[in-house]
Amino acid sequence: MLEKKTCPIEGVMEVDFNAEPFLTDFKQIYQQMHSGGCPYAHSTSGDHYAVASHPQIISMLKNYDQWKSKYGPGLNYQEQEGVLVSVDPPEHTFEVKIVANAFSMEYFRSLIPEMQAFVDTQIDGFYADGQVDLHHALSIPLPLFVIFRMLGIPLQDETGDKTDFVREMIIGSVGLMLTPTEEVMRQLEAGSVDEARMRAIAGTQQMFIDHLTNCKKKLASGEYQNDTNVVCRFLTTPGPDGTYLTDEKILGFCGFLLTAGSATTTIMLSNILYRLLTEPEAFAKLQANPDLIPLAIEETLRLDAPVQGLFRTNDHQTDLGPIHLQQDTKVMLLWAGGNLDPNVFDDPQKFSLDRDLNKVRRHLAFGYGTHFCRGAPLARLEGDIFLRTLLRRLPNLRLNGPAVQEKRMPVLQGFRELPIAWDVA
Numbered sequence: 001m002l003e004k005k006t007c008p009i010e011g012v013m014e015v016d017f018n019a020e021p022f023l024t025d026f027k028q029i030y031q032q033m034h035s036g037g038c039p040y041a042h043s044t045s046g047d048h049y050a051v052a053s054h055p056q057i058i059s060m061l062k063n064y065d066q067w068k069s070k071y072g073p074g075l076n077y078q079e080q081e082g083v084l085v086s087v088d089p090p091e092h093t094f095e096v097k098i099v100a101n102a103f104s105m106e107y108f109r110s111l112i113p114e115m116q117a118f119v120d121t122q123i124d125g126f127y128a129d130g131q132v133d134l135h136h137a138l139s140i141p142l143p144l145f146v147i148f149r150m151l152g153i154p155l156q157d158e159t160g161d162k163t164d165f166v167r168e169m170i171i172g173s174v175g176l177m178l179t180p181t182e183e184v185m186r187q188l189e190a191g192s193v194d195e196a197r198m199r200a201i202a203g204t205q206q207m208f209i210d211h212l213t214n215c216k217k218k219l220a221s222g223e224y225q226n227d228t229n230v231v232c233r234f235l236t237t238p239g240p241d242g243t244y245l246t247d248e249k250i251l252g253f254c255g256f257l258l259t260a261g262s263a264t265t266t267i268m269l270s271n272i273l274y275r276l277l278t279e280p281e282a283f284a285k286l287q288a289n290p291d292l293i294p295l296a297i298e299e300t301l302r303l304d305a306p307v308q309g310l311f312r313t314n315d316h317q318t319d320l321g322p323i324h325l326q327q328d329t330k331v332m333l334l335w336a337g338g339n340l341d342p343n344v345f346d347d348p349q350k351f352s353l354d355r356d357l358n359k360v361r362r363h364l365a366f367g368y369g370t371h372f373c374r375g376a377p378l379a380r381l382e383g384d385i386f387l388r389t390l391l392r393r394l395p396n397l398r399l400n401g402p403a404v405q406e407k408r409m410p411v412l413q414g415f416r417e418l419p420i421a422w423d424v425a
């Protein structure tokens with residue numbers, strides 16, 4: 001048993017971040033944290049605290065010497081060397097230089113025609129039915145298509161469609177991010193971790209190893225160029241000191257990008273449409289003025305942030321409000337909670353297209369500071385193409401039954417099914 005670093009504290013809310021009501025009604029919990037005058041929580045299921053105050057989160061993220069990423073973004077103290085969200089400067093600076101080269105706005109924009117064609121083809125496939133579960137028909141496939149395209153790996157080939165096992169891997173790994181270490185170890189020792197999930201994790205890792213080998217071979221033969229895909233870019237871009245990423249780091253990047261770039265965006269896409277279909281006034285306003293699409297995307301990211309929160313650890317002991325923290329205590333920065341902070345956003349629980357876009361963009365859905373999401377412009381582009389195309393092609397769009405919530409990944413909250421219908425011309 002690991003020594004506990006946290007305990008209940010008078011005046012600090014007790015929250016189980018792995019159970020109800022958090023899994024269904026997390027906004028209610030954040031509201032209580034804000035209105036109670038103490039925007040902190042102690043977790044009853046994992047050994048950590050959490051913070052929901054927007055200014056407090058920003059001030060922690062500006063204090064780089066204290067709040068570290070080295071133990072990883074999840075609850076567990078990551079022991080293996082990670083990438084990006086699991087490293088601090090100067091290592092992070094080195095990695096970011098390489099990612100920035102691979103993730104330019106120009107590159108993201110170059111993907112627009114393919115993303116548009118993909119969305120149109122998916123819609124062609126189900127249009128005549130007049131109804132579909134949009135989550136499975138578009139919100140899952142689009143971000144996966146984009147990430148696989150960037151990585152340079154075919155999502156479908158002669159061995160089949162990789163969507164199911166990749167989703168299994170993502171749900172398995174993200175699903176454990178808030179699970180206490182003792183519980184993960186107990187499950188592993190008891191052999192009770194789902195076998196299909198273990199196969200999916202191993203299969204995904206093998207897919208990346210094969211791809212890395214293939215890219216190296218084809219770069220050497222001249223069949224691939226430095227910019228053929230992001231793996232080629234990683235292999236051929238030196239960091240600030242002239243050295244290159246190791247194979248382990250590149251494999252880590254692939255796994256991280258697959259999860260960080262797809263699961264999050266999938267949730268965002270379904271959230272955007274659900275919001276509009278359940279807010280008729282805002283929906284009518286948007287249909288009358290499609291220039292409001294960027295605001296609708298940002299307002300959804302603010303109100304329904306896909307990532308509830310991620311962790312930092314303190315490098316030396318300190319106080320956080322009424323809480324005294326031992327060195328290296330896990331603290332969850334609640335992006336979704338900061339987005340509902342009434343000190344920053346008026347009437348924060350309301351979805352409104354009357355807000356000022358620049359003010360809405362102060363939301364924390366993509367994090368803040370050193371580790372700010374490198375894929376944010378891409379996620380926004382995907383949201384824009386997704387929404388614009390649905391509005392153009394599916395008239396009288398409406399919900400077609402209850403939207404089912406996704407509860408297998410407490411750190412990411414959104415939908416598992418989104419049934420919609422439209423009028424077929």
Ligand code: HEM
Nearest residue numbers: 084085260261264265268310365366367371373374375379
């Ligand atoms: C709606 C979709 C998305 C959301 C809500 C989201 C959210 C986040 C958040 C909250 C962080 C900060 C992590 C931290 O501070 O610990 C982050 C980092 C990151 N995201 Fe995203 N993300 C999204 C889409 C994407 C996409 C599409 C990609 C890539 C294709 C991507 C790549 C990254 C990378 C590389 C980082 C690490 C940045 C660093 O450590 O320097 N994300 N994301």
